């Protein structure tokens with residue numbers, strides 16, 4: 001074992017300070033998403049983007065395509081880009097840009113944090129908002145001021161550490177159901193994360209601290225399927241809603257169309273996407289949005305010994321739908337939703 005000191009969150013922020021534009025984009029999009037979650041804003045939320053970011057220029061290319069689409073659909077659909085830097089692995093594998101930015105097991109984590117913060121800033125500067133998964137509880141101190149929506153993944157929803165962390169985050173947080181497919185783990189997490197908590201953490205100067213939180217009022221369930229199969233059908237959604245109400249937990253539900261809901265086959269994501277939108281249009285207002293894993297090009301590729309051999313715009317983690325299908329699905333949803341959508345005035 002060896003230890004190397006890491007840059008303090010305050011030092012990274014001094015090197016890559018939050019710009020006025022980025023701050024406005026983040027605060028405004030969080031406020032809009034909160035309104036979607038509480039039903040005041042009737043738009044359908046779509047969290048869409050690569051399974052993981054491994055190439056910043058590809059991510060910026062994706063963002064440059066997504067921004068005009070997000071603007072064109074914005075009166076009916078609220079789009080947030082998936083910008084995932086931390087990958088929870090079932091066993092082992094590449095753990096994401098923050099951990100291994102050079103894609104070669106050299107674990108230049110400080111560089112990874114720089115790259116992540118810089119990319120989030122560049123995306124916010126375009127006017128797009130970002131969604132990410134928080135896996136290591138130290139990471140939010142470095143980047144959370146640039147994040148509009150955060151996920152706690154299926155493998156960590158049962159973790160007290162992650163529930164406590166979410167209770168202190170300033171953005172809406174989605175808890176995935178567990179890898180077994182049972183939403184109850186996430187229902188329990190929602191109760192814990194909406195409650196004030198005290199725990200161990202670091203402050204902005206990297207000092208080990210006692211952290212006290214007020215509880216996060218904007219946490220919600222994300223149905224992502226699991227070992228027991230998919231869970232986006234009306235019966236599963238209804239049962240999850242009942243469990244939420246029974247626990248007095250927040251009732252909004254997002255459906256992740258990938259992972260257990262597509263059996264990790266990107267060509268199946270559209271099935272969950274269309275089904276969930278139909279349920280919403282049939283009157284299920286608990287369903288406030290979906291997540292899609294999408295990239296410039298469809299599919300996935302293996303990260304081998306030489307990262308230079310990777311093909312541009314293709315996921316190195318789970319397979320994603322390509323850009324053309326992304327546009328087709330979102331255009332279809334826009335037409336299906338129709339123009340009767342209440343959006344609060346600014």
Ligand SMILES: O=C[C@H](O)[C@H](O)COP(=O)(O)O
Nearest residue numbers: 087088089090091093317318
């Ligand atoms: O979203 C990504 C993956 O589903 C998750 O990180 C687990 O991946 P793995 O089973 O390939 O490790």
Ligand SMILES: C=C(OP(=O)(O)O)C(=O)O
Nearest residue numbers: 088153154155176224259
């Ligand atoms: C890892 C992810 O999902 P899950 O936690 O649902 O497996 C993800 O969304 O990248």
